[in-house]
Amino acid sequence: xxxxxxxxxxxxxxxxxxxxxxxxxxxxxxxxxxxxxxxxxxxxxxxxxxxxxxxxxxxxxxxxxxxxxxxxxxxxxxxxxxxxxxxxxxxxxxxxxxxxxxxxxxxxxxxxx
Amino acid sequence: xxxxxxxxxxxxxxxxxxxxxxxxxxxxxxxxxxxxxxxxxxxxxxxxxxxxxxxxxxxxxxxxxxxxxxxxxxxxxxxxxxxxxxxxxxxxxxxxxxxxxxxxxxxxxxx
Numbered sequence: 429x430x431x432x433x434x435x436x437x438x439x440x441x442x443x444x445x446x447x448x449x450x451x452x453x454x455x456x457x458x459x460x461x462x463x464x465x466x467x468x469x470x471x472x473x474x475x476x477x478x479x480x481x482x483x484x485x486x487x488x489x490x491x492x493x494x495x496x497x498x499x500x501x502x503x504x505x506x507x508x509x510x511x512x513x514x515x516x517x518x519x520x521x522x523x524x525x526x527x528x529x530x531x532x533x534x535x536x537x538x539x540x541x
Numbered sequence: 542x543x544x545x546x547x548x549x550x551x552x553x554x555x556x557x558x559x560x561x562x563x564x565x566x567x568x569x570x571x572x573x574x575x576x577x578x579x580x581x582x583x584x585x586x587x588x589x590x591x592x593x594x595x596x597x598x599x600x601x602x603x604x605x606x607x608x609x610x611x612x613x614x615x616x617x618x619x620x621x622x623x624x625x626x627x628x629x630x631x632x633x634x635x636x637x638x639x640x641x642x643x644x645x646x647x648x649x650x651x652x
Contacts, residue, residue, distance in 0.1 A: 432583070463642075468549060468644050469644055470545070470629065470642040470643050470644040470645055471584075471629070471642040472642075473640075518583055518584070520583075520584075529586040530584075530586065530640065532583030532584045532585070533583050534581070534582055534583050535581075535582070535583055
C-alpha cells in the first residue's frame with residue numbers, strides 16, 4: 429500500500445520553464461491538496477480538489493494550475509517557473525470528516541534558478 | 542483573519558519533557574491537530590483534539606486546549622532523540638478541507 433506518492437522528488441528548473449508534479453493516491457480519498465512549504469511560513473494551500481473533475485483555488489494559487497482527471501491523481505503544473513516558486517511541494521489526501529487523518533506525500537523539492 | 546502561530550525552535554535534553562505551544566485566531570475551529578515532520582519526509586498526524594475537549598492523552602503525548610485563550614499545547618514526556626523533528630500545529634475550520642497550518646516548531650533533543 430503506497431499511500432501518497434509524489435513524482436519527481438527533486439527538480440531544478442530554469443526561469444520560464446514549465447513542469448508538472450504528479451500526486452498519486454491509492455486510498456480512494458475524495459479530497460486532494462497541493463501545499464507549498466517555505467521556511468518560517470508553514471504549509472500554504474495552493475489548490476485543492478473535492479473529487480474527480482473538480483479543482484479549486486487555495487491560499488496561493490497564482491502561477492499554478494491543477495487537474496484532477498482521475499480520482500487517484502492530482503497534477504500541479506507550473507507554466508512558466510519563477511524563482512519565487514522555489515519551495516518544497518507536498519500533496520495530501522483525506523476524507524471530508526475533520527477527525528480523519530490527512531496523508532502526505534514525501535514532498536518535491538523544486539529549485540528555480 | 543485566520544492564523545496559527547507557534548515558536549520556531551525548542552531544545553530539550555533527552556529524558557526531559559517537551560512542551561510545544563500554539564495559538565490560533567479562529568474561534569470557529571472544530572478540530573486542532575499536531576503533525577510531525579521528520580527530515581526529508583511528509584507530515585504525519587500525531588494526534589488531534591476536538592474543540593469541545595480540554596485534554597487528550599495518548600501514551601507519551603498530552604494535548605491541552607484552552608479554548609478561551611485559543612491556546613493549544615503538545616507535551617511529550619520522556620523526550621527521546623527520535624522525537625527530533627518539526628511539529629506543526631493546525632486548525633480545521635470546516636470539518637476537513639480547509640486546514641490552516643502553523644510555521645512549525647523544530648524540536649532539538651540533546652543526548
